[in-house]
Amino acid sequence: MLKCFFWLAITVTTVYAVAxxxxxxxxxxxxxxxxxxxxxxxxxxxxxxxxxxxxxxIAINERDLVLFVIDRTSQMVSNxxxxxxxxxxxSLESKLPDGNAAFALIGKDxxxxxxxxxxxxxxxxNEIDRMPMRRWELTEHSNR
Numbered sequence: 001m002l003k004c005f006f007w008l009a010i011t012v013t014t015v016y017a018v019a020x021x022x023x024x025x026x027x028x029x030x031x032x033x034x035x036x037x038x039x040x041x042x043x044x045x046x047x048x049x050x051x052x053x054x055x056x057x058i059a060i061n062e063r064d065l066v067l068f069v070i071d072r073t074s075q076m077v078s079n080x081x082x083x084x085x086x087x088x089x090x091s092l093e094s095k096l097p098d099g100n101a102a103f104a105l106i107g108k109d110x111x112x113x114x115x116x117x118x119x120x121x122x123x124x125x126n127e128i129d130r131m132p133m134r135r136w137e138l139t140e141h142s143n144r
Contacts, residue, residue, distance in 0.1 A: 025085060028091070031066060035065065036064055036106065037066050037068070037105070038065055039068050039103060039106070040067065040103045040119055042069055043071070043072060045071050046077040050077055052121060053067060056125075060079060063125065065079075066078065068088075076089060096115065102116065103119045107131065107133070113127065114127045
């Protein structure tokens with residue numbers, strides 16, 4: 001009986017560790033084919049974007065969009081639901097196409113789709129809605 005309890009404890013611990021590790025975001029590759037990604041480098045404190053994320057949460061969720069807002073002090077705000085590994089921060093900044101870009105939109109395929117110097121979230125939504133994959137998603141959703 002004690003031996004059975006011991007193996008049960010090891011199994012539960014292992015399952016928990018694997019599940020916990022899987023939910024920690026270490027690379028953007030983990031989001032490919034599931035989410036679009038918007039990376040924003042802000043001159044303002046990142047926490048100011050929490051309101052933007054909340055105000056547009058329906059549109060963000062409908063478009064499978066994960067946002068990462070990074071400010072000058074390397075503070076980050078995101079709508080990602082799991083844990084984010086600290087090493088991801090540096091790789092996010094490297095995704096911007098040039099040193100002057102303030103934001104970059106990455107498609108579900110992992111490719112750069114749209115970037116610019118002035119973030120207009122509605123224009124980002126419009127850009128997503130023009131994507132072939134998004135059009136297909138809308139068609140599939142309307143057929144249900």
